Amino acid sequence: MANEIITHTEMCAREGRNLQRGMHYSSPLGYSVLLMSRRRNAPYNDRLEDDGATLIYEGHDVARSSGVEDPKVVDQPEKYPSGAPTENGRFYQAAIDFARRRGSPRRVRVYEKIQQGIWSYNGFFHLTDAWRESDGQRQVFKFRLAIADEDEGEFLTDLPNGPLIVLGSFQHA
Numbered sequence: 001m002a003n004e005i006i007t008h009t010e011m012c013a014r015e016g017r018n019l020q021r022g023m024h025y026s027s028p029l030g031y032s033v034l035l036m037s038r039r040r041n042a043p044y045n046d047r048l049e050d051d052g053a054t055l056i057y058e059g060h061d062v063a064r065s066s067g068v069e070d071p072k073v074v075d076q077p078e079k080y081p082s083g084a085p086t087e088n089g090r091f092y093q094a095a096i097d098f099a100r101r102r103g104s105p106r107r108v109r110v111y112e113k114i115q116q117g118i119w120s121y122n123g124f125f126h127l128t129d130a131w132r133e134s135d136g137q138r139q140v141f142k143f144r145l146a147i148a149d150e151d152e153g154e155f156l157t158d159l160p161n162g163p164l165i166v167l168g169s170f171q172h173a
Contacts, residue, residue: 002121002122002123003120003121003122003123004120004121005114005118005119005120005121006118006119006120006121007117007118007119008117008118008119011111011119011121015027015033015109016029019033019035019111021035021060021087022034022035022036022044022060023035023059023060023087023088023091024087025087025090025091025094027109030107031106031107031108031109031124032091032106032107032108032109032127033108033109033110033111034055034057034108034109034110034111034125034145035111035112035113035119036055036057036110036111036112036113036122037112037113038112039113039115042113043061044057044058044059044060045058045135045140046058052147053146053147054144054145054146054147055110055122055125055143055144055145055147056142056143056144056145057142057143057145058140058141058142058143059076059087059088059091059092059140059141059142059143060076060086060087060088060141061074061076062074062076062077072137072138073137073138074138075138075139075140076088076132076138076139076140076141077089078092078141088141091106091127091130091141091143092130092141092143094106094127095127095128095129095130095143095144096130098127098128098129099128099129099130105126105127105128105146106126106127107124107125107126107127107148108124108125108126108127108145109121109123109124109125110122110123110124110125110145123147123148124147124148125145125146125147125148126145126146126147126148127143127144127145128144128145128146129143129144130142130143130144
C-alpha cells in the first residue's frame with residue numbers, strides 16, 4: 001500500500017535483499033527499486049513535482065573507493081572502467097529506450113527515507129525520461145518517473161495455470 005511507513009528491515013525483507021545503495025535496477029520480481037530522500041542533509045537532489053505525480057531522481061556518484069577523494073566534484077558515471085554500465089547507465093538506457101518508443105516504461109518501486117531506519121513506501125512509478133545536467137560543478141544524471149495509475153498488483157504474483165498468491169513481507173532464504 002502506497003504511503004505505508006515501514007522500517008528499513010521490513011523494506012529489505014519485502015524486496016528480498018539488503019538495500020544500502022539507492023539504485024537497484026534488477027529485481028527477481030521484474031521491477032527496479034529506488035531509495036530517495038528529500039531531507040535537508042540528503043546526498044542527492046531528489047524532488048517531487050506535479051503534486052507528487054512526478055519524481056525527479058538524481059543519479060549516483062562514483063564510489064569513494066575508486067580513488068576519488070570527493071565524489072561531488074566528479075561527473076556521475078554511466079559506465080565502470082570495464083565498460084559495463086553502472087546503475088546510472090542501466091536506468092538511463094531504459095529511459096532512453098522508452099522515450100524512443102523501444103518498449104514499455106521500466107516499473108520502479110520507490111521508497112523515501114523519513115528518518116534513520118524509517119521509510120515510506122511511495123508506490124510504483126514508471127521511468128519515462130533521463131538526461132544529464134550540470135549541478136554547477138559536474139554533470140549529474142536526472143531521471144523522470146511518473147506515478148503509476150495504480151499500484152500494479154503490489155505484492156501480487158500470478159502463477160501460470162495456478163492461483164493468485166498474495167505475498168506480504170517476505171524473506172529470502
